[in-house]
Amino acid sequence: MTDSQQCRICEQGCRIPPGGTGICRMYTQEDGTIRERxxxxxxxxxxxxxxxxxxxxxxxxxxxxxxxxxxxxxxxxxxxxxxxxxxxxxxxxxxxxxxxxxxxxxxxxxxxxxxxxxxxxxxxxxxxxxxxxxxxxxxxxxxxxxxxxxxxxxxxxxxxxxxxxxxxxxxxxxxxxxxxxxxxxxxxxxxxxxxxxxxxxxxxxxxxxxxxxxxxxxxxxxxxxxxxxxxxxxxxxxxxxxxxxxxxxxxxxxxxxxxxxxxxxxxxxxxxxxxxxxxxxxxxxxxxxxxxxxxxxxxxxxxxxxxxxxxRCTCGFTIPVKGAISATGFEEPGMLGGYRVTRALEMVEAILVCLGAGGKAAPPAFWPSVVSGEFIKDLHDRIQTIDGYFGLVRDIGARCGKMPEAEGLVGYLSERVDLVRSRTSGAPKPRVYYSMGTPLFALNAGRFEIALVETAGGEAVNRTISRKGKPGVNISKEEFNAFSPSVIFISGFLSAPAEDYLRTCRSQGLSARAVDKGAVYTMPPGWDFGSPRWVLGLMKIANLLHPDRCSFDLDYERTEFYRRFYGSDAGSADQNRSFSNPPRPATVTKDTISGPQGRQNIPLR
Ligand code: SF4
Known part of the structure; x- marks a missing residue:
């Protein structure tokens, strides 16, 4: 019988028995030799x-x-x-x-x-x-x-x-x-x-x-x-x-x-x-x-x-940079490039979890079918509109053999979307600016968050920016000041406390009605992009833009969503930036779910 052998590739120095694996589970031992699996x-x-x-x-x-x-x-x-x-x-x-x-x-x-x-x-x-x-x-x-x-x-x-x-x-x-x-x-x-x-x-x-x-x-x-x-x-x-x-x-x-x-x-x-x-x-x-x-x-x-x-700086100092500086950069299509791929896969997992097929429950053929450049490239466009998202849910449901569950999720989401649309239809549209992290980073006009604002009866000033980045672009102070939004949302993904945001606005001389009124709102993680929990964000945005017409009970809605799609009775908070995180009992700070005062309970059953 052959003894275990030490892997000397990294300092973990795992001892791997015949047919076994080490910490990374990517090497095994055969006949006394460490081999890649x-x-x-x-x-x-x-x-x-x-x-x-x-x-x-x-x-x-x-x-x-x-x-x-x-x-x-x-x-x-x-x-x-x-x-x-x-x-x-x-x-x-x-x-x-x-x-x-x-x-x-x-x-x-x-x-x-x-x-x-x-x-x-x-x-x-x-x-x-x-x-x-x-x-x-x-x-x-x-x-x-x-x-x-x-x-x-x-x-x-x-x-x-x-x-x-x-x-x-x-x-x-x-x-x-x-x-x-x-x-x-x-x-x-x-x-x-x-x-x-x-x-x-x-x-x-x-x-x-x-x-x-x-x-x-x-x-x-x-x-x-x-x-x-x-x-x-x-x-x-x-x-x-x-x-x-x-x-x-x-x-x-x-x-x-x-x-x-x-x-x-x-x-x-x-x-x-x-x-x-x-x-x-x-x-x-x-x-x-x-x-x-x-x-x-x-x-x-x-x-x-x-x-x-x-x-070389204008003062003559040269920064130590190796290799040539290309005149133009390469722009990766869709969700391709860097760690966006991991985000794309996590968005797929977020839907799988809601269909009861997360983790090991996905069929073996599922991941090979989605971990292809084409699927991930197309994913980018499909997750930027509400109808596209419904199509994605159905596609994933078909690939993992969960079509009834997919239809159930689409039905749940669309019922709430329709209600938001009907309540905000015909109302004056407040000017809304959607940024990520800091005031001078504007989300692209084609992003899902912008679709949420428009569905909830807002006018997204991001549409006036023609430049595009991933997921947005730096803007100038002049551009910010010209937006003149009455409401500002900060993305729930790479976020910032509203008080930091306001402090930055004041220290940089950025002015807007939203800044004067303190109408700057941080979205909870996963409530505006990447997870089916976006439906909670849609209702929050509707409450904030049209308090005279919308007063969705977000506590109730969140509890209902988690109970139905994550199998948890506890109304749990969104504890991390994962799009697919299962719920954990926790406390939501007041300002992350704050809405207009005196709201009515309009349960959707
Ligand atoms: S098996 Fe993996 S984790 Fe262990 S020493 Fe080798 S490379 Fe490192």
Whole structure:
């Protein structure tokens, strides 16, 4: 009988018995040898802009071919990729086998300048990634990855000769946050960063910022500054996906203040997951001028809007940027690109949960049928209108054998939509502005949130903006002031407290009737996009826009929705940013569900 063998790919150092698996469940042991369970197999292969990896100081605006598999060597609470790594066996059936030469050929066909392994941890597919990296290098393509950095020294030594750029996703600077992710020590990660820098690999680092973890983040900046002060540090404002607690989410203002402090340690500090933030720009360390202007481009993503030639500031200082700056950026279609794919899959899961087919209940053929570029690309258009959403529910119901449940969900939603329409029909339309995060980030006019406003009898001023981003664009103070909205909504996805929003308006000289009256409302997570719970958001918007006509009892409606579609009797709160989170008993703060006073109970039965 063969003994268990130690896997030496990452510092978890799992001992794997014959036929067994380690922590990541992506390797097994056969005849004394550790083998990949799914060699040369990928879940997603698609062109993306390099800033969605994210990499900011290497070949800005480059189009690269992103590949991902499934699984991770860590288990971090609230992981943005949780839907890709949570249940390997369920997702693995959707992996597609593609030899390295075929991936390289696809990169060339798509006009990509490089290949990048991200979305999940490359260590779980290291032999495949090494084969791909070798083939890509031979073909003159650049090679990069995004990793938790927990490789063993010998594993990283094999990869370094092929690597052009790498993003290390840090959990903090001490061992404690690594324990939260199921790892023992921070030291191997910093050892590996130093090894990459020594060997000429372009290194960027990202660090998760949870409320209360300021010293961990500051410690990470200090560690990096000792390795190289040129390492850009991306501060990932924590957004509680999965089961994580909303109270761990720092506000954008708190995050910007931390970034300002970190700049005393490292010159290139960037803030992510914060639409409209000033902290995504590259500011010249010499004179304070802006060399790169960027805007929010989805979770963990950025888009370069403007760049000074050769990364040189008007004062003459040159930002250390490797590779050429492309004149134009690549715009991914629909939900493709970066971590938007994980959001798309989570929106599908959100519907599955309501149909009673969430988690392991989905039939085996379901995920392979939806984890295709075409489905995810089309998904984007289908989730932007109410009728499109009904069609999506029916499509998912058909794919998972739950058509009666799908019709039941559509019927429940459409009954309430019709009631909102009938109550607001013919009423004067208040001017409404819908933003995400901060006042100067406007959602695209074609977004679902705008459809909700218009269904609830509002006039969305977002329709006057012709520029488009993902999911919106930065706007100027002049544009904001010209909107003159009487009501403002802040998206429930990447959100902000209304008081922070108002403070920002006042400090930046932004004026609107909504600001004067304090008519600024933060939507609860999942109430305005991505989850069938949007029907609750629709009723909340109707109450706020037309208090004379609408007084939906949101407590009752929420309890009813959770009881019927999540099987919970308790009226539960929306505790995280997951679109599909099952309910957990919790307390909703008053302002998140506040509506007009003296509302009547209009139960829909
Ligand atoms: S790569 Fe996977 S199996 Fe190998 S040591 Fe790391 S977690 Fe364990």
């Amino acid at each position: 799914y060699p040369d197999s990928y879940l997603t292969i698609m062109p993306v802009s390099i800033e969605t990896v994210p990499i900011l100081h290497h070949s800005p605006r480059a189009k690269v071919l992103q590949v991902s598999s499934t699984g991770c060597t860590f288990s971090c609470p609230g992981c943005v990729s949780g839907v890709l790594i949570g249940d390997i066996e369920r997702i693995a059936v959707a992996l597609k086998r593609l030899p390295p030469e075929a991936v390289v050929a696809r990169a060339n066909q798509e006009g990509c300048s490089g290949i990048v392994f991200c979305l999940n941890e490359p260590a779980v597919s290291l032999p495949s990634f090494l084969r791909l990296a070798r083939a890509a290098s031979d073909a003159g393509l650049s090679v990069g990855c995004s990793t938790n950095g927990y490789f063993t020294k010998e594993a990283l030594d094999q990869l370094i000769p092929y690597l052009d750029f790498i993003n290390f996703g840090l959990k903090g600077s001490s061992d404690q946050p690594y324990h939260m992710c199921g790892a023992a020590h921070a030291a191997p990660v910093y050892r590996n960063i130093a090894a990459c820098v020594r060997n000429g690999v372009h290194v960027e680092a990202s660090v998760m910022y949870l409320k209360g973890s300021e010293e961990e983040v500051a410690g990470a900046a200090r560690h990096l500054s000792k390795i190289s002060p040129e390492i850009p540090l991306q501060v990932m404002r924590f957004v509680p996906f999965g089961d994580a607690d909303l109270r761990q989410e720092p506000t954008i203002l708190e995050s910007e203040s931390l970034c300002d402090r970190l700049k005393q340690t490292l010159p290139y500090i960037y803030l992510f997951n914060s639409p409209g933030t000033r902290c995504l720009n590259t500011v010249c360390p010499s004179c304070g001028g802006i060399v790169f202007t960027r805007e929010f481009y989805g979770p963990m993503g950025a888009r370069t809007v403007q760049a000074l030639p050769e990364a």
